[in-house]
Amino acid sequence: MRPPLTPSPLSPAPLSPAPLPPRSDGTAAVIGSGPNGLAAAVVLARAGLQVTVYEAAGQFGGGLRTVPLFEPDTVHDICAAGHPMAAASPFFQAFDLPAHGVRLLTPELSYAHPLAAGRAALAWRDLAATAAGLGADGPAWTRLMAPLMEHSRELVGLMLSDLRRPPADPALALLLAPRMLRHGTVLAHRQFRGEEAGALLSGVAAHAFGRLPSPTGGAIALLLGHLAHTSGWPVPEGGSAAIARALADDLGAHGGKIHTGVRIDDLREVRPAGIVLADLGPREFLRVAGPALPPRYAAALSAFRYGPAAAKTDFLLSERVPWTHPDLARAGTVHIGGTRAEVFAQETRNARGLASERPFVLVMDPVAADPGRGRPGRYPLWAYAHVPHGSPADASAEIIARIEEHAPGFRDTITAQRSLNAQQLEAYNPNYAGGDISAGAVTLRQSLLRPVARWDPYRTPLPGVYLCSAATPPGPGVHGMSGYLAARSALRRELGIRIPRLPAPHAR
Structure with a gap:
């Protein structure tokens, strides 16, 4: 990974709140390093938390990975390419990709x-x-x-x-x-x-x-x-991994870390962290947290359709x-x-x-x-x-x-x-259950109520544990909003840190 870039002073305030005294130990763990996991990690790190991201694959980025498949000088986007x-x-407009x-x-x-x-x-x-x-x-x-x-x-x-x-x-x-x-x-x-x-x-x-x-x-x-x-x-110059690198660099500039090749099989492995955000689909979240979940919530996740x-x-x-x-x-x-x-x-x-x-x-x-x-x-x-x-x-x-x-x-x-x-x-990518790259059937009901019917779709019944994958609103796509919204919910509920809503985007 290239050396961290200095965060742009033009980055809008909504991504960089003034930290309040935390009611937890000030640490956060993010499971999964797709665009939503990295977006959540960036928001938490900018709020002053000590953030660690755990990625099962050998390369961070999830659907944003770019690799040389056939020869060293020609790279392919493994999943997402057009953005x-x-x-x-x-x-991403608030994060300011060009500045990064x-x-x-x-x-x-x-x-x-x-x-x-x-x-x-x-x-x-x-x-x-x-x-x-x-x-x-x-x-x-x-x-x-x-x-x-x-x-x-x-x-x-x-x-x-x-x-x-x-x-x-x-x-x-x-x-x-x-x-x-x-x-x-x-x-x-x-x-x-x-x-x-x-x-x-x-x-x-x-x-x-x-x-x-x-x-x-x-x-x-x-x-x-x-x-x-x-x-x-558009396409990112050089491949989709450019977006993942920019997020990872910003996370590193704010003291965060990414551990690749680390598969989390039990939520207790990261439970010492005060806040846990899981960039996992319902099936994967049940795998790592199922025994600890209330039966009703676990049943609702099990009913999630792909x-x-x-x-x-x-x-x-x-x-x-x-x-x-x-x-x-x-x-x-x-x-x-x-x-x-x-x-x-x-x-x-x-x-x-x-x-x-x-x-x-x-x-x-x-x-x-x-x-x-x-x-x-x-x-x-x-x-x-x-x-x-x-x-x-x-x-x-x-x-x-x-x-x-x-x-x-x-x-x-x-x-x-x-x-x-x-x-x-x-x-x-286990989040693509059955090859479903949308991380869940995009039906009208499931778009509005993904992953379960709760007013706060990111918050789970487990204290301090939140979902932030594309199985949460607004759904599939490289937009980072699921991660941002989940981190915003976690900061407000766990630490009393309130981030203003992002301004409406503008057309470039």
Whole structure:
């Protein structure tokens, strides 16, 4: 790990409260070093606690790990690579990633969705350019996105909150409700006349990893869809590990420590700490704390549902992907799923546990935004297919075939590849139970009540013990908000330290 960076004096006050005399011994333990665990650790350390992070893997970062899979000079992001949430997150804006050495490189083309006959729907950063490419549906796309962009601060602030309070601005509810009704129900089939606009939005809705259309799919489409035209869908220069390193450096600058290769199997191993925050999903938390939990709470955690899975393949290519539509090479993220009706059908079948020979595939090409990630004859690329929960199948053949539909000759550019099925993804990160990289089914009920139905979803019945993983609100994504909100709750309840709520984010 590089030497700690000096915290920026411009870091907003909400992350750096004045410590009050603690009612505990002033120590805290964090189990897990994913983005939420590290965010929680940073908040606790800045509050004056002595923080120790325990990570079972040999490298900290969780879903933010970046490693050279095939050769030393070419690195791959093992899980998360594109970061629209990090760019928009109130926590990361307050933390100030640029001040900590992280450059978020934003492609001009946020994401794309190829269709048959060489066509493609393109979501440019520029809303007008996007609408112009959607033909007769351009005005409808503008009417959908422009008001969301105008209220982006409030929208992001709501969806990246603890989801326990209604919008502060009633106008936001009036803005969201009809859009979620139209794009999160069967009405979605009737919103656009052409194939391009419907496919463009349904590809984003598929990030919900569940049946479509659905209210949660509609909400995710509105959130990520409008961010494509505001702060964009960036990649960190050099790989996702840059975000994890920045958090770790800040933690170290405030006296915190990270121990890698240390698997916690019993909560009592860290129980001497005054506060414990667990960046663990319900299944893993039951493993380490089950015997100490009240039966009712343990039963509620046991009822937590996991959703469909991902199966991932990393590639090393001899040249860039030979897309039929040339603009696809300018997109960091490409969704391959066909028309809106096809995406909805694939995702619904997958949620029912039915495998497909033509699954929805997400392709991530970091070189589109960060040319330094590639070099002549050596280009990193990864893709994942949506597969049933716990599937043992290697999806690399299906992934390659789907890319070949829109990039003939892609197979010939592959010089090396590595595949992880859903079960292997869980082995890589136990929070991805059954290969569910969303850390829990993203249903309407479970989005609002994850992981259990409690007013404070982070606090457990065990004194001083809190959950801070993506299984808590606001849910999946690299935003750090679950960690921030859990640490905020712990500081208030255990030590009487009150951190002001983070200001609403701004679009960069």
